[in-house]
Amino acid sequence: MGPSNKTAVSEFLLMQVTEDPELKPFLFILFLSIYLVTILGNLLIVLAVSSDSHLHTPMYFFLSNLSFTDICLSTTTIPKMLVNIQAQSQSITYAGCLTQIYFVLVFASLESSLLAVMAYDRYVAVCHPLRYTVIMKPCLCSLLILLPLFIIIVDALVHSLMVLQLTFCTDVEIPLFFCEVVQVIKLACSDTLVNNILIYF
Template structure:
């Protein structure tokens, strides 16, 4: 195949969910419902944290930031997926593809860092409760969120700019429902060695550091909980970590599942379905996990929803 310079590339082709007209309607309705669920569910968490003074704590500050990240990630992907379900062609412009790559990297990395910060918050709260208010000051929490956003943005811009240097072949079909940097690099006809080295190096560092922090935090938390004599004390300590552990398992489990499935199977459709798990299913589940497992959050949501009729 003849390589084409990036300036000649006008669009990429994404994988079609289905060609059956009846299934198109069903899938469009399902994805629209999930998108609305993501936006409304996570928005309710953000509003509940902002409106209830009892939730003005580091744990809920990180949670509201996580909800904002989930809304942003799904908004980066879902509108285009919905349009392509109904469209005759599954194309996405070259600029649109680069934009998706950049924002997916920003919000996925940011979510990883936020989960790490939340684990650190639980570690300090359980292992060093007397020092909690001294360590977890508002300034530190804001700094952690902004620093993680800055690092994630810098990493995403680096990879996006590195894609600009690539030349592509005539076959520009991406075997996913959205533009993902690894799949786009695979389409390049020019040498992509530097892109791959930077990609896996950044993934190892930006994904490995938060995950290592989470593992270390929960190792220390578990050790501290086992030393608690009362059953009630152990249950209370575990309950404060249960929601976060569920979200961590869902996020990293589905993320790793994508790369494992792409390595062990030749089915691009299975890989595409797996990729939807961490980009769509995880943001959908997060609000339910935190609202159903957290008494304070349930109370704040009841108050917030109760105010709506009275304000109309």
Template sequence: MEPTNETGVLEFFLMEVTEIPELQSIVFGLFLSMYLVTVLGNLLIIVAVSFDSHLHTPMYFFLSNLSFIDICLSTTTIPKILGNIQAQNQSISYTGCLTQVCFVLAFAGLDSCLLSAMAYDRSVAICHPLRYTVIMNPHLCGVLILLSLFISIMDALLHSLMVLRLSFCTDLEIPLFFCEVVQLIKLACSDTLINNILIYFASSIFGGIPLCGIIFSYIQIATSVLRMPSVGRKYKAFSTCVSHLAVVSLFYGTAFGVYISSSLTNSSRITAVVSMMYTVVPQMLNPFIYSLRNRDMKGALRKLISI
């Protein structure tokens, strides 16, 4: 039977994390552990930066904001997954689904913009060290955060409002563990041409420009580092970028993994797992990357723990 148009959609149905009843408690504990590690790890970063005066610099200002956004992004998806596993009910209300779509887009966009701002910060620190404090002043840092926030919110609201104009069929099963705008559009019975054009345009602009900014910043960094006569200075300059490079690789690597997996495989479960890797794993590992690779952060965390 052809799916009929449904004017009063009340809820959607998400994919089950596991179809094996015996594994539900294990999966629940795994997701809960990942969420707690994400929240506690990023909170430690925020508190350490706030209470240690040595970390009141643009680099750590951006890092603390990134940690806050990572907590928000994980909170947007994981608690709902935990609730569905516990209740053994995969439904999510129409309003809840649209809200989740909006927040995922906004926080993921903020992540991308903040990583770009952090790359610019590192390029100024290495390429123009004598003018660093003048260029990266508090006013500019605040403007970069507000601009990132504005761009991300506008992008998320635009996609969410465009979804509101769609009518949906009786087949309301989303093949992911959370609501995602592309999968939501695929369920629509009405014309989605404008929505798809908007997604491709927004992805190229809001995803491509920050990534190009990161690449350009690191080209400048590499050029400046290669010109340094001292091997010690080269190592010191490069070491300040290692953590950020690792975070960027993790964030964009998992994002490209979602795109590649959806293109190469017809398995919705594989795509769903990879999508969760994109919205959960980078946010969980970021605090470890910065804590293990950064001497100042290690010192601040030791002071905080010893209090």
């Protein structure tokens, strides 16, 4: 596309939950209730595990980390969606979109890696029950969370910085309720080959 079609993007437009003004209050209350239940439920798990010494085992350690990650992932996307349900505008700033991309990548990837770590923990518990406490030491449990977290943070930073290099056309409508890296890349006017290779990698 020619340079005349390019513009300095200051904001993106997110998809509306509904265009019916009568449905907006109902949907706002529904999503707010689901969000609060998610936050409170996960917070109770974290507090229960941290306060009860009987639950200081690898399985509950990973579970509390998964609950905390779920709180963070929900908080990355849902509050902005709730604001947009109430507002007339469905916009999100360019910086806000990049920030949301980064944190969605971090917390979604961390949830996946924690589920894999929890599966490994159950594998050790079932297949090596007598050596379980020897294998799943606290230092290994911490390493199984910190090492993937470090890789995920670097990966999300690379993707966010690569999006920062893109130029966008006048069409800046994202067909989702939040900024997702693949959908934002699709809106770019500039070459996205490197971005797509990184995503597949």
